[in-house]
Amino acid sequence: MPVTLGQLAELIGGVVHGDASCIISGIATLQNARSGDITFLSNPRYSRYLSDTSASAVILMEEQRAVCPVHALVVSDPYLAYARVAAHLAPRLPAQQGCHPSAVVSDAASVDGTAWIGPQCVIEDGATVGPRVVVGPHCVIGRDCKIAADSRLVASVTLVHGTVIGQRALIHPGVVIGSDGFGLANDDGRWVKVPQLGAVRIGDDVEIGANTTIDRGALDDTVIGNGVKLDNQIQVAHNVQIGEHTAVAGCTGIAGSARIGARCTIGGGVGVVGHTEIADDVHITGMSFVAHSIREPGVYSSGTPLEPNREWRRNYARFHHLDGMARRLRAVENLLKQQPSK
């Protein structure tokens, strides 16, 4: 849906330098944009592509305007402006309503008349699907699940019984919500299952990436706050709580009963130990291991550097002796202290 540069400026609260009547019909990267496209410059590592862009207009900050070879749309945060412009220009899915004839929808389920249930879906007894919800192909909505208005399950999502999803959720393929937590008691060497009797409650405006899993609580519920964003292949164990507007990158695992605060960011491949608490506004870098609670906001990290294998082998082997080295260093220092000063 084409729009003028001036209309986009109004949408995002920016200032046009150049021709506000210029027609914009698409969005692309600096390198690949063509005439009619708008693009953006946010990450400075891509500045070198600015001078050669074939875009019709560029979203950028004031300080880059001088070197912009085409119309400029000046904003304070080009990445945020790009997100809004892209959403405006993105093609809309054709709206569908009703249930595909191949779906198996229980008579004891409640599906709003404005919702869409796609091919091969299974909607079990007692499930509630709200207004304008889109359930893509091959989803399973278990017994007594509730999906609030305007949520979308893209495809192949499985909600186990009793899962509650808020409004405007976006849930990607392969996601499993409400599977049993890993609760085991040991009886003389054999494991006895701890029944998982809680559920999962997901707030509003939550996005959940492909193949992420969120387990139901053992007794109380697992709770994901409003505005939380989860990337792909994340594991959220039973009774975890994630605070509002926290974002978690792919492949991270959060163990049972961990409580994560609001507005945190957690990098990819992070492991969070069970029963820990992470304060609000904590940021954890990728592949870190969170073995204890974090009480103060800030940026936290763990891990050791990548090295050529030959050097790494030498340093790796020395790690075994780090405590010994510390003791020997102390001994050397003590010996030197005993020497008469010169």
Added chain:
Amino acid sequence: MPVTLGQLAELIGGVVHGDASCIISGIATLQNARSGDITFLSNPRYSRYLSDTSASAVILMEEQRAVCPVHALVVSDPYLAYARVAAHLAPRLPAQQGCHPSAVVSDAASVDGTAWIGPQCVIEDGATVGPRVVVGPHCVIGRDCKIAADSRLVASVTLVHGTVIGQRALIHPGVVIGSDGFGLANDDGRWVKVPQLGAVRIGDDVEIGANTTIDRGALDDTVIGNGVKLDNQIQVAHNVQIGEHTAVAGCTGIAGSARIGARCTIGGGVGVVGHTEIADDVHITGMSFVAHSIREPGVYSSGTPLEPNREWRRNYARFHHLDGMARRLRAVENLLKQQPSK
């Protein structure tokens, strides 16, 4: 199904202190239990909630009895007792038999008359589904798979051809069993696939968490022992063997032909290198990297601590020089040894 406290005591071999005729109808946490509920105290970090609990009764150890404000059910292992009580109080799934009309069940498959095949399932030629097996919606049971009595596939489980599942298995959504192992031979820079001709054999009483994958063997089978418990998002590569009653937490990856002993526990996010052997009764803490075989029972770990990012950067950078530091420390010690003693 309500029950008296005395009946629960009998079930779990505990001793009632208080009113054995008290009616129990539910189970909940110390904080959230209400009248009619039983609760338990196992992890000492929750002791502070004991005095204010609204539960009708608490499962706990003798030493906590004095401070219990309500009826007490005294046992030696409250967590194990809780598991048994919860199983007793948990709602039962309504039993179903037969095949949902939307399921595609091969005439050349054998489904026991007491089993249930849910909506949209696919059961291929030669598959065998045993007595009282429950196959939830959207499962694929490939050619020549066998599922023994009383197993349950919750939903959206895919068993590739030839997979064998023992009795009383519990398999959660998104699990894939019997996919090809990652077998590649290199032919002058190009990869040649090694056909994966083995299968997967799973023992009795195994639980497998959501989105876990277990690959078929290259020639021999991948083998999961009786009583093994696997959490979510675990990768078990071809020809791995896992001994009886071993439990593995989420996001762990076990590479090809690794052999893990019996009664081990493996924490979350662990990596086990291929062709290693891990003895019985080995316990590996979360996010460890098992790069070599472990011959002796015990607890093993690897990794470095989480730190504020600024401090971490300094220590991280020094890791590159750890071998150099060790050499320099030795040189200093040698120098000091050569000095005349005072």
Added chain:
Amino acid sequence: MPVTLGQLAELIGGVVHGDASCIISGIATLQNARSGDITFLSNPRYSRYLSDTSASAVILMEEQRAVCPVHALVVSDPYLAYARVAAHLAPRLPAQQGCHPSAVVSDAASVDGTAWIGPQCVIEDGATVGPRVVVGPHCVIGRDCKIAADSRLVASVTLVHGTVIGQRALIHPGVVIGSDGFGLANDDGRWVKVPQLGAVRIGDDVEIGANTTIDRGALDDTVIGNGVKLDNQIQVAHNVQIGEHTAVAGCTGIAGSARIGARCTIGGGVGVVGHTEIADDVHITGMSFVAHSIREPGVYSSGTPLEPNREWRRNYARFHHLDGMARRLRAVENLLKQQPSK
């Protein structure tokens, strides 16, 4: 399909020592092979099984021939030869054509007459399925996806709209391709979704393991080169590029816009940070963390060793003081330099 040893020698370019007319009907490991089977010896750790093998013939290198108790097939690379022989001996899937009646195939999709669409599949508008493609049960082929000739989706694969798959792909169950990348802009503490408008393009001869996820690009496409092999449970984020004939082991996560060269091998559980570049012919060992670009071919590693927990705790604690130790060591060295030499 039985074959003579001589025919196999011709197939793989090897030399028979023994009876070339010997009939071979199966392939098995050294330990489990029986009469009529061929086996192979590649990994020296299995040499000890050679003398007792019951196989009819063994594929091995010239230097092992003297100790081979049965017919030998001598080659320069036994593992590669085994791959070829196994492919020759492996049972063929019965070829099927057409669409299973339970599949939901859009009239606006184009399915080649020689392709097979399995039970419960969903093929959306505009999708193209090429000659001899096999789509196993429970796959979703989204709008405008293209699958080129001779590819196979085993089962339960989800391709989101616009995904392009090359020829001879092999895609295992639970794979999700084309899900939204994790693109978020921050607006004063709340996340604004960045629409993911690119697609995923997969080259020829690519294999993708169970439950692996590949996200669509934000604007440009995510691109997987010809001959790339991905193991299970891998996360490939938006706009990643993977060069030809690179192989990636299970549980690895590759963050957004990373560019990985050709002929690389990446071990299991590796994390690659976003916007990094990895040169051709780089090899990264398991569980490494790639926090920066790698410009030179070679082998790279990170991580610290597994230790008994008691020793590990001591070394782990010292890591906090590594920078301090380095400074103190320097101070000691400086002090000693100031001492008069003897």
